[in-house]
Amino acid sequence: MTASIRERMAVLISRALNDREVVLTGAASAIPLAACLLARQRHAPGLTVLGAGVYINPGRLVPEFTAGWDCHPQAIADMSDVFAVTELGIDVMFYGGMQIDRHGSINLHQIRKGDGIIAGPGLANTMLGHTARRTILYTERHERRTLVDAVDFVSVVGHRYRGRSRAELGLPNEGPALLVTPDALMRPDADGTLGVELVHSGAAWADLRDRTGWDIGEAPPPARFEISDEELDILRRVVDPRGLLR
Amino acid sequence: MAQETSLAAFAQSVGDVTSVALGGMLLENRPSALVRALIRSGRGGLFVTSAPAGSWDIDVLIAAGLVKTVRVPHVSFAVAGTAPATKAAKENGSVAFDPVDEALLLGGYLAASAEADIQLLDNLGVSDFASENPLLIKVGDHQGVGPLRVDLALLHAQYGDAEGNLVHVGSRWADLLIARAAKRVVAQVDKIVPARVTAKLGVTVPGYLVDEIVETPLGAHPTGSVGAYVADLAHLAEYQAAVKAGSFSSYADRYITPDHDAYVAELGTARHAALSAEAQS
Numbered sequence: 001m002t003a004s005i006r007e008r009m010a011v012l013i014s015r016a017l018n019d020r021e022v023v024l025t026g027a028a029s030a031i032p033l034a035a036c037l038l039a040r041q042r043h044a045p046g047l048t049v050l051g052a053g054v055y056i057n058p059g060r061l062v063p064e065f066t067a068g069w070d071c072h073p074q075a076i077a078d079m080s081d082v083f084a085v086t087e088l089g090i091d092v093m094f095y096g097g098m099q100i101d102r103h104g105s106i107n108l109h110q111i112r113k114g115d116g117i118i119a120g121p122g123l124a125n126t127m128l129g130h131t132a133r134r135t136i137l138y139t140e141r142h143e144r145r146t147l148v149d150a151v152d153f154v155s156v157v158g159h160r161y162r163g164r165s166r167a168e169l170g171l172p173n174e175g176p177a178l179l180v181t182p183d184a185l186m187r188p189d190a191d192g193t194l195g196v197e198l199v200h201s202g203a204a205w206a207d208l209r210d211r212t213g214w215d216i217g218e219a220p221p222p223a224r225f226e227i228s229d230e231e232l233d234i235l236r237r238v239v240d241p242r243g244l245l246r
Numbered sequence: 247m248a249q250e251t252s253l254a255a256f257a258q259s260v261g262d263v264t265s266v267a268l269g270g271m272l273l274e275n276r277p278s279a280l281v282r283a284l285i286r287s288g289r290g291g292l293f294v295t296s297a298p299a300g301s302w303d304i305d306v307l308i309a310a311g312l313v314k315t316v317r318v319p320h321v322s323f324a325v326a327g328t329a330p331a332t333k334a335a336k337e338n339g340s341v342a343f344d345p346v347d348e349a350l351l352l353g354g355y356l357a358a359s360a361e362a363d364i365q366l367l368d369n370l371g372v373s374d375f376a377s378e379n380p381l382l383i384k385v386g387d388h389q390g391v392g393p394l395r396v397d398l399a400l401l402h403a404q405y406g407d408a409e410g411n412l413v414h415v416g417s418r419w420a421d422l423l424i425a426r427a428a429k430r431v432v433a434q435v436d437k438i439v440p441a442r443v444t445a446k447l448g449v450t451v452p453g454y455l456v457d458e459i460v461e462t463p464l465g466a467h468p469t470g471s472v473g474a475y476v477a478d479l480a481h482l483a484e485y486q487a488a489v490k491a492g493s494f495s496s497y498a499d500r501y502i503t504p505d506h507d508a509y510v511a512e513l514g515t516a517r518h519a520a521l522s523a524e525a526q527s
Contacts, residue, residue: 027324028325030325052271052272054419063524064273064326064476065324066272067272067273067274067469067470067476067477068273068274068416068466068469068470068475068524068525069470069472069525069527070416070472070525070526070527078417078421079298080352080356080420083349083356087369109374117337119336119337121320121321121328121329122318122319122320123375124299124319124320124348125298126347126348126349126371126373126375126376127347127369127370130369153374153375154373154374154375156373157371157372161372171371
């Protein structure tokens with residue numbers, strides 16, 4: 001069996017989640033949600049998943065998460081709970097972005113275009129970017145217009161903001177711990193710049209460099225990606241029997 | 247105690263409302279039938295707010311030219327794509343969009359429900375959104391947001407009773423917070439049931455917060471109603487295409503001008519059955 005791009009991304013994210021952590025996915029977040037459900041089935045049975053913040057430990061993937069489908073949650077909360085848990089902090093928050101930059105800052109608000117803007121949808125929960133212990137970034141587009149050197153608008157700050165580090169800004173917690181794209185897994189270096197730890201798509205390094213908005217180095221990393229039969233079997237048989245990630 | 251009403255009576259009673267909060271979240275539990283009635287009322291110049299994520303309901307009010315200001319952090323059709331009128335209004339500046347995230351929005355509802363001058367928000371951090379945000383109030387070493395009160399709240403729930411008690415099958419999202427912050431609350435429900443049934447199911451918004459209730463089967467369409475029907479992604483695509491092509495008036499003639507019975511009939515029983523089957527899968 002060959003895993004699809006979205007299945008590979010879900011597997012990579014699942015491996016970054018730990019048992020007994022509390023994680024929150026956004027509303028339209030099939031890949032992180034699949035990752036969470038896979039982690040609960042394998043190595044993190046005590047993981048608590050706040051689906052769209054309110055659907056606690058969803059039992060299944062659904063075509064659209066906040067659109068009337070029943071995700072079979074263990075419990076249901078509301079937005080006052082989400083407000084409280086945002087203030088209190090959790091372990092992991094997932095973010096995507098119209099733009100994601102070298103330091104892991106994300107932009108969901110607006111992109112400059114000539115004298116005007118291209119408007120984004122906006123972002124509901126920005127605070128978990130620093131009240132969560134760490135964030136996990138993902139995008140389904142590994143291309144220069146998404147992976148930019150510096151975002152046009154900082155919706156959630158990554159490892160640097162206007163030249164200052166998270167520590168200098170007084171931001172607690174880790175910030176972006178990894179970025180998963182359709183081609184690569186990236187982690188921040190000591191300076192907070194995202195570098196490629198793993199290429200999981202088979203893309204040529206020159207091609208990947210060309211599609212990344214910052215310098216990712218001359219040579220690819222040696223690490224190889226392998227997905228186990230067990231991971232793919234659980235993903236397809238238990239987590240995603242409808243094949244939404246395929 | 248709530249009064250049972252009709253969509254026509256609601257449209258005639260909108261009056262001089264200037265601010266509206268819409269219940270539900272993203273593509274779920276949006277009070278779409280009431281939004282269509284609000285558009286038929288012709289009331290414009292509206293301040294529109296919601297739970298932290300809105301979709302078709304906010305977009306169609308913008309497309310109809312009835313919105314002056316939006317205070318909603320995220321507006322999209324989720325996997326179905328862009329909210330076309332909202333995107334265009336942001337880009338051409340025809341509608342004002344308050345710079346809020348979830349905490350600033352919900353903090354406003356919390357301050358209103360507590361009759362407080364401020365809800366503290368000391369964890370906003372730094373970003374282009376949070377830095378020097380005009381909605382922030384500074385009090386000594388602290389910061390926060392003032393109360394967000396609205397003239398009118400429109401909610402959708404799966405069940406309700408004649409007393410106005412509501413039952414949400416999925417999350418009630420911010421509906422309770424919104425109801426506490428509104429002068430007038432009008433709720434649409436898929437089905438009105440006896441009070442003994444709502445009590446047994448578990449009331450999620452108490453009737454003393456609800457002024458009027460109306461039964462609207464398929465009333466959240468084209469968004470979903472948990473357990474009853476899912477969002478109609480094909481209809482949302484049809485709406486997006488109409489707005490992008492500059493033919494919103496044709497969409498409105500077909501889907502907004504008619505009353506709710508005609509709207510449901512226009513959709514057809516086969517589509518209704520398919521959306522319901524998905525919700526119950």
